[in-house]
Amino acid sequence: MHNPPEFLIRNTLKPGDLGQVAALHGKVYSEEHDFGLGFEAYVMESLLEFYRAYNLKKDKVWVVESEGKMVGFVLLMHRPTNRAQLRYFILAKEFRGFGIGSRLMKEWMEFFGECNYDAAYLYTSLGMDAAASLYGKMGFRKISEMKSKNFGVLLLEQYYELISPTRL
Structure with missing residues (x-):
């Protein structure tokens, strides 16, 4: 295995970040999954x-940068009834396979625990095998799936849930 490209992870949002998250999703999902502009617009x-709901005490972002450019992202977003949502987990192809995704998930889980959330959830789609495997290792379980054309292509949308170990 060769060395990973140089990168850094920051937990603050800067001007331009939200647009880069949308652009990264648009590019990766178009190239790898044939999603159209509708997906980027949804993001x-x-x-x-x-x-609009961002709260520094309840929410956190992980921005992966290399040479000043966003190459990965994930966030934890607070939701009603003391739940959290994992959203926008993405890593550019050339940064995969080096443990960066696992590190992001571990840090996400640590913050989830620190905030004492009761549960967490996420949506993904069939075919995101590496991400689904990582979610499973972290304790997320697939609860349901449904056919969807939300992003301009027919896909099987999947809903995963995690119950906090302190709530079991």
Whole structure:
């Protein structure tokens, strides 16, 4: 295995970040899964929802940068009834396979625990095998799936849930 490209992870949002999250999703999902512009627009709309509700005590972002450019991202967003949502987990292809995704998930889980959330959830789709495997290792369980054309292509949308170990 060769050395990973140089990168850093920061937990603050800067001007331009939200647009880069949407652009990274648009590029990766178009190239790898044939998603259209509708997916990038969905990401843009939902990022506005996150931004408007952003609370430094309850929410956290992980921005992966290399040479000043965003190459990965994930966030924890607070939700009603003391739940958290994992959103926008993405890593550019050339940064995969070096443990960066696992590190992001471990840090996400640590913050989830520190905040004493009762549960967490996420949505993904069939075919995101590496991510689904990582979610499973972290304790997320697939609860349901449904056919969806939300992003301009027919896909099987999956809903995963995690119950906090302190709540079991």
